Amino acid sequence: MRFIGSVIERLQRHPKRIVFPEGTEPRILQAARQFCSLQLGAPILLGDRTRIKQVAEGLNLSLQGIRIINPDESEELPAFAKTYARLRRAKGIQYEEARDAMRRPNYFGAMMVAMHQADGLVSGASEVSGSVLRPVFQIFRLAPGYTSASSCMVLEVEDTRFGHQGAMLMADCGVIPDPTVEQLADIAVSSAFLARQLLGVRPRVALLSFSTKGSANHPTVQKMEAATALARQRAGQRALEADFEGELQVDAALVPEIASRKLPENPVAGHANVLVFPDLNSGNISSKLVQHVARANAYGQILLGLDMPAAEISRGANSHDILGVAAIIGLQAIAYRELYPEAGSHVMGE
Numbered sequence: 001m002r003f004i005g006s007v008i009e010r011l012q013r014h015p016k017r018i019v020f021p022e023g024t025e026p027r028i029l030q031a032a033r034q035f036c037s038l039q040l041g042a043p044i045l046l047g048d049r050t051r052i053k054q055v056a057e058g059l060n061l062s063l064q065g066i067r068i069i070n071p072d073e074s075e076e077l078p079a080f081a082k083t084y085a086r087l088r089r090a091k092g093i094q095y096e097e098a099r100d101a102m103r104r105p106n107y108f109g110a111m112m113v114a115m116h117q118a119d120g121l122v123s124g125a126s127e128v129s130g131s132v133l134r135p136v137f138q139i140f141r142l143a144p145g146y147t148s149a150s151s152c153m154v155l156e157v158e159d160t161r162f163g164h165q166g167a168m169l170m171a172d173c174g175v176i177p178d179p180t181v182e183q184l185a186d187i188a189v190s191s192a193f194l195a196r197q198l199l200g201v202r203p204r205v206a207l208l209s210f211s212t213k214g215s216a217n218h219p220t221v222q223k224m225e226a227a228t229a230l231a232r233q234r235a236g237q238r239a240l241e242a243d244f245e246g247e248l249q250v251d252a253a254l255v256p257e258i259a260s261r262k263l264p265e266n267p268v269a270g271h272a273n274v275l276v277f278p279d280l281n282s283g284n285i286s287s288k289l290v291q292h293v294a295r296a297n298a299y300g301q302i303l304l305g306l307d308m309p310a311a312e313i314s315r316g317a318n319s320h321d322i323l324g325v326a327a328i329i330g331l332q333a334i335a336y337r338e339l340y341p342e343a344g345s346h347v348m349g350e
């Protein structure tokens with residue numbers, strides 16, 4: 001709770017509106033109640049009002065302070081459909097098809113954020129990844145300067161020797177199966193930006209491999225080396241003060257004693273607070289191993305590289321996990337316009 005406690009404390013000073021498309025999901029209702037009770041902002045639940053009230057009553061939860069919107073009955077539905085049809089006209093989407101899409105909570109919720117009627121979106125507790133990511137990727141755009149969207153997990157372990165007081169970011173664990181050098185550089189830089197905001201310290205980014213600085217020769221090793229160089233270049237272009245190192249084995253990235261033997265006097269080795277994985281297999285497997293074997297608190301997937309804040313949570317998430325993700329998305333929203341001044345402008349006009 002050290003890390004997420006600090007996030008909650010900071011968000012209480014700048015409350016935000018978070019939309020939860022899965023309004024009838026019990027864990028979402030519990031997280032929304034906590035979000036409201038902690039004065040983090042205004043939670044917005046999407047779905048049938050009667051059904052949401054029935055579930056809340058069954059959980060003995062008050063809906064006071066929680067906004068409920070049924071997309072089917074919303075007065076915003078025609079305007080949202082018109083905007084979506086414009087955004088997707090290159091795909092031949094007509095108004096009626098756009099209206100049908102906007103009746104689905106994940107599409108409606110994404111459009112609420114795009115139209116600045118909510119500050120961020122959290123979904124995925126009862127949905128497969130595609131049903132969450134598809135509307136987000138169709139309605140949001142890439143943030144200025146990024147060539148791809150990705151994701152990261154924020155994990156907090158009991159042992160404060162790892163990461164920053166036990167908290168670290170792991171990316172990409174949910175979006176790009178086999179990232180290119182350019183995509184890995186984007187993942188590294190966007191994760192570093194988020195680490196700086198969430199942790200309040202200098203990001204130390206390790207691009208991981210089965211090799212440490214040439215201990216093995218393989219195309220995947222060379223890819224991580226190239227991605228490290230490109231990440232440094234892009235961070236410099238964006239005035240991001242961070243350290244990037246790769247390729248590194250995970251023990252060299254996290255354990256000072258091992259780092260001192262493999263890569264002495266390196267600012268990242270042994271002190272990494274951001275881990276970038278070579279592919280989705282390694283990232284997803286590693287984050288879940290840490291979460292369950294080390295009993296870490298896990299918050300994610302936080303989507304990166306987009307012009308609006310959003311998260312695609314795991315179907316295995318509990319209400320505490322969801323609350324933590326919502327708080328992170330809210331905290332992101334505070335500084336999103338400062339970080340990306342042009343973010344979101346495509347929705348409001350051509």
